[in-house]
Amino acid sequence: MRITQGTFSFLPDFTDEQISAQVQYCLDNGWALNFEYTDDPHPRNTYWEMWGIPLFDIADAAGVMMELAACRKVHAGTNYIRMTAFDSSHGWESIRLSMITDRPAHEPGFMVERQEQAGRRIAYTTRAYVTTRPAGERYT
Amino acid sequence: MTISTPSNSPPTDAASDPAIDLAVQDVVPESVDLAEEFESSGVREVMEELDKTLIGLAPVKQRIRETAALLLVDRARKRFGLAHSVPTLHMSFTGNPGTGKTTVALRMADLLHRLGYVRKGHLVTVTRDDLVGQYIGHTAPKTKDMIKKAMGGVLFIDEAYYLYRPENERDYGQEAIEILLQAMENDRDDLVVILAGYADRMDRFFNSNPGFRSRVAHHIDFPDYSDAELQQISELMVTEQNYEFSDKALTAMAEYINLRRKQSHFANARSIRNAIDRMRLRQANRLFQANAGPVGRKDLITLEEGDVRASRVFTGGLDSDAKPILPSAED
Known part of the structure; x- marks a missing residue:
């Protein structure tokens, strides 16, 4: 099941050229790019691991793409990678754009667990199939 | 960086x-x-x-x-x-x-x-x-x-x-x-x-x-600048900062460049820029000390001969000066 979160996630995966164009858009707006990765696809998992430190003071997308290439070298295939663009201007001081750039080749999806409670009430929870395996071995 | x-x-x-x-x-x-x-x-x-x-x-x-x-x-x-x-x-x-x-x-x-x-x-x-x-x-x-x-x-x-x-x-x-x-x-x-x-x-x-x-x-x-080029540069720098040399100051400046080149730590246009900065200092000081009533626009923009000639370069430069009064590297 394809994970859809962040911008453009209902579209086919972007090519490097398309990612680069988005990066340039962010840079032109004065936002700082940042790369993050995780192997836990649960939608409530909002805090992903940071790849290095946020990329401040970069003028051109090529510099950011260098960092993405370095991140991919380590994590592509075994992790989701997303880029986030941080707007530091007053009043925002927050993420303005978030987009998944890389995903594992096979995404098994989620199962629903039902828990019977007192008075025949049922509590539902979702669990990603991959998380039954330990972190770091989920998409190998 | x-x-x-x-x-x-x-x-x-x-x-x-x-x-x-x-x-x-x-x-x-x-x-x-x-x-x-x-x-x-x-x-x-x-x-x-x-x-x-x-x-x-x-x-x-x-x-x-x-x-x-x-x-x-x-x-x-x-x-x-x-x-x-x-x-x-x-x-x-x-x-x-x-x-x-x-x-x-x-x-x-x-x-x-x-x-x-x-x-x-x-x-x-x-x-x-x-x-x-x-x-x-x-x-x-x-x-x-x-x-x-x-x-x-x-x-x-x-x-x-x-x-x-x-x-x-x-x-x-x-x-x-x-x-x-x-x-x-x-x-x-x-x-x-x-x-x-x-x-x-x-x-x-x-x-x-x-x-x-x-x-x-x-x-x-x-290449290094020639004396004439440095003179032009000095005029350009002065104009950019909204100053101007008096006629006598111009001649003094030409002499200054000629002398400065022979002394140690000569750094082409940078030396000239520093010299002009110091001339502005002297000009300001002169206007202040003279205390001759109100100053006009002309006074404020003119660098006089004295402002140029007061430089140590005319008395033999850094090497000959036994007691450095100003902690400046080049004057």
């Missing part, structure tokens, strides 16, 4: 826009008017500004003109679908202190931007301590960081020879050099590296790092 951005954005970003490039390739033009290209790309403006604001430096301007011509012709060739490889644009600027290396580097970034060879046209100025780390494993991220910042623009490495310190075999400079060389080769389309420094030391640096010599295509030597 400093980042300078070009003062005005060029009129033709179209050159680097892939969508327009595609459209152009479909229709192969019959002919390309190079003069028209020269106008429309804004290169002419840069060249004219170069001529107007940079005094002397004839060989440098000649090289810049040649480079611009090459890039323009290359762009025209591209329109016809002729084979073109992105020319290597890494440069080395050698010359004595104060001969305008940094100023020209900034112009170069602007020029390359107008021609569409760098996308952003900003200049990132770095020295050894921006690139080389303090402990093992610190250098590579630092250097890569700077390269990332310079992507799409020009990386200007001032006093580049300090990167290489043969006397200390555990120096991390070599690591920075290797990463730079790699970036200069692989990211040729995204990055232009300009190395600058004093001629003799740069020669030694290139000799001990043959990789650099072969990757740097353009070696530009900055």
